[in-house]
Amino acid sequence: MEPGHPAVAALPGRGPVKAGLASGWDSLLLPALGASLLLFLLPQALFVKNSLYAPLGFGRIGDELTLQNFGRVLTDSLFLYSFRLTAYLSFLVAVVAILLGFPLAYFIARSQSRWRSLLVTLLVVSSFITVVIKSLGLIVILGGSGPVNRVLVGAGLVERPLTLLNNQFGVVVGLLHYTFPLMALVLLSVVQTIPASLEEAAEVMGAPRRRVFTRILLPLCLPGVLAGGLMVFNMSMGAFTSAALLGGGRVPVLPILIQRKIISEVNYPMGATMSVLLLVAVVALNVLAVWLLGRFRRLSAGMRGTL
Amino acid sequence: MTTRRRWGLAAVVVAIYAFLLAPFVVLALSSLSGGEAYYISFPPRGLSTRWYLAIPASYLRSFAVSVAIGVASALAAGLLGVAAALGIVRGRYRRKELLKAFFRAPLQIPLVVSGVVFLQFYYVLFGLTGVRLLESFTGLLLAHVFISLPFVVGTVCAVLEKFDRRLEEAAYSLGASRWTTFRRVTLPVIRPGVFAGMLYAFIVSFGNVPVSLFLVGPRLTTLPVDLFYSMEYDFNPSILALSTLVVVFSVLTILLLQRLMGMDVLVRAGAKE
Structure with a gap:
């Protein structure tokens, strides 16, 4: 609108409309920024500092800064095993979540039936329910006399009930149940942005289904799929509940080790040291993944440019 | 999409939803068990709401x-x-x-x-x-x-x-x-x-x-x-x-x-x- 427009001129004391609406937004950021700095950087700093004191037992800590905790943790074979185990299980859960989530998201995104909204609602309901209750239900299902084992034994597929709990299998199932609904919702939003007409065009031109998938769907979805996988990996690395309940204390992932150090052993410096290492590893992996994704995006944008 | 492929996909989807919802269904059923047992019984033995009445106030x-x-x-x-x-x-x-x-x-x-x-x-x-x-x-x-x-x-x-x-x-x-x-x-x-x-x-x-x-x-x-x-x-x-x-x-x-x-x-x- 022109500044001299009657509608604007009729409002005395008002400058140009755009300028009038443009100012003053900056300060809105301040409350959240202040709160985040206070709740984020300050505690993190304190926490990293805490990992540098020597534990003296019974919750007391030394008063000199030292790196000895890191030395002790990094040479502790249980910690190193736990670290590898946590990363391995999280990676496994992320891969399975992608492999199961993508077909599901694709099905929902392309479905025009009246079931569609029900399917989405069920995903939201499942993500709404606390992981403790999910784990309890899974314990009933996977238990020695649970329905899964009854069916397997009843059908004569196995002689004795399988051990599906208190081991890595149970933990993976639990983590999958915890992260899957969110993963499916993220993937759904990714697939939804890809018009079905693109696939139809390729099919009309005679591309076989597999080629439509590898040349159209996969490249377009890959950044979103990897971002979703990263989210599942992050969630699993920090997940304590499902590992504790379905692992029955026999799958010592890092969150469990940290919780034991702090709550059972009241060893804050060692707990903090382990937490710092977990945090550093996860953040480093995320930075690496985001960097790779950025490179991939530039690469595919460049390729599109040459076509 | 061919019909066969669509049915295959639908079967995968049904299996995933069964996995997602089964824990809640199983919980609801076992919570209604009427037995005296102090452990989880599934399928439930008899029907009763006694465990609902026994939920501690805490x-x-x-x-x-x-x-x-x-x-x-x-x-x-x-x-x-x-x-x-x-x-x-x-x-x-x-x-x-x-x-x-x-x-x-x-x-x-x-x-x-x-x-x-x-x-x-x-x-x-x-x-x-x-x-x-x-x-x-x-x-x-x-x-x-x-x-x-x-x-x-x-x-x-x-x-x-x-x-x-x-x-x-x-x-x-x-x-x-x-x-x-x-x-x-x-x-x-x-x-x-x-x-x-x-x-x-x-x-x-x-x-x-x-x-x-x-x-x-x-x-x-x-x-x-x-x-x-x-x-x-x-x-x-x-x-x-x-x-x-x-x-x-x-x-x-x-x-x-x-x-x-x-x-x-x-x-x-x-x-x-």
Whole structure:
């Protein structure tokens, strides 16, 4: 609108409309920024500092800064095993979540039936329910006399009930149940942005289904799929509940080790040291993944440019 | 898509939903078991509501605490998050991507680490000022706002970036004050994003164990932590009944929200990035 427009001129004391609406937004950021700095950087700093004191037992800590905790943790074979185990299980859960989530998201995104909204609602309901209750239900299902084992034994597929709990299998199932609904919702939003007409065009031109998938769907979805996988990996690395309940204390992932150090052993410096290492590893992996994704995006944008 | 392939895909989808929903169905069935057994019996032996009547009152208290903290976190994260998103998207900041990354950072911190961080922070704060945040509502709330804020900032930023500013210009040029313009034009347009973010803020807070675990105590605890300790140390079948009630509560809440805000909100809630 022109500044001299009657509608604007009729409002005395008002400058140009755009300028009038443009100012003053900056300060809105301040409350959240202040709160985040206070709740984020300050505690993190304190926490990293805490990992540098020597534990003296019974919750007391030394008063000199030292790196000895890191030395002790990094040479502790249980910690190193736990670290590898946590990363391995999280990676496994992320891969399975992608492999199961993508077909599901694709099905929902392309479905025009009246079931569609029900399917989405069920995903939201499942993500709404606390992981403790999910784990309890899974314990009933996977238990020695649970329905899964009854069916397997009843059908004569196995002689004795399988051990599906208190081991890595149970933990993976639990983590999958915890992260899957969110993963499916993220993937759904990714697939939804890809018009079905693109696939139809390729099919009309005679591309076989597999080629439509590898040349159209996969490249377009890959950044979103990897971002979703990263989210599942992050969630699993920090997940304590499902590992504790379905692992029955026999799958010592890092969150469990940290919780034991702090709550059972009241060893804050060692707990903090382990937490710092977990945090550093996860953040480093995320930075690496985001960097790779950025490179991939530039690469595919460049390729599109040459076509 | 060929018919055979479509049926194959549908079978996979049914299997996935069976996996997702089975725990809740099984819980509901075993909670109705009438046996004297003090362990889980599935399929249930006889039908009875005795375990529902045996739910200890302490669980109801922690349930109330969880709901209150969830609602308070959603409201606080909603207010802070909407303001922050407006500031990021519309302010004259140069490094907007950096600001967004900063607000996303809590999502990358393993939850159990956040729990430890807040525990130590509250210890130090208590030592320095005498303010006691451990085992307090405020302390839990602060930690929960921290982990749920990214969801609101993320969804609201996404909506604001697509916002057509000409709508506001029209209102403002016709004489609406800036506050009226915001209330009557901006807010209705961004509302789905705000609700989606707040819904996720509530979910993240309501179900949380790894952060709350470090901050609660006998005097104040949340339902997930209460249930967690019961399962670890003193299981009894009334936990099944209580869990079933929480599942029913969650389903009703979702249905209510859906009725109030529309399907769109739920889909958007998942598409937070």
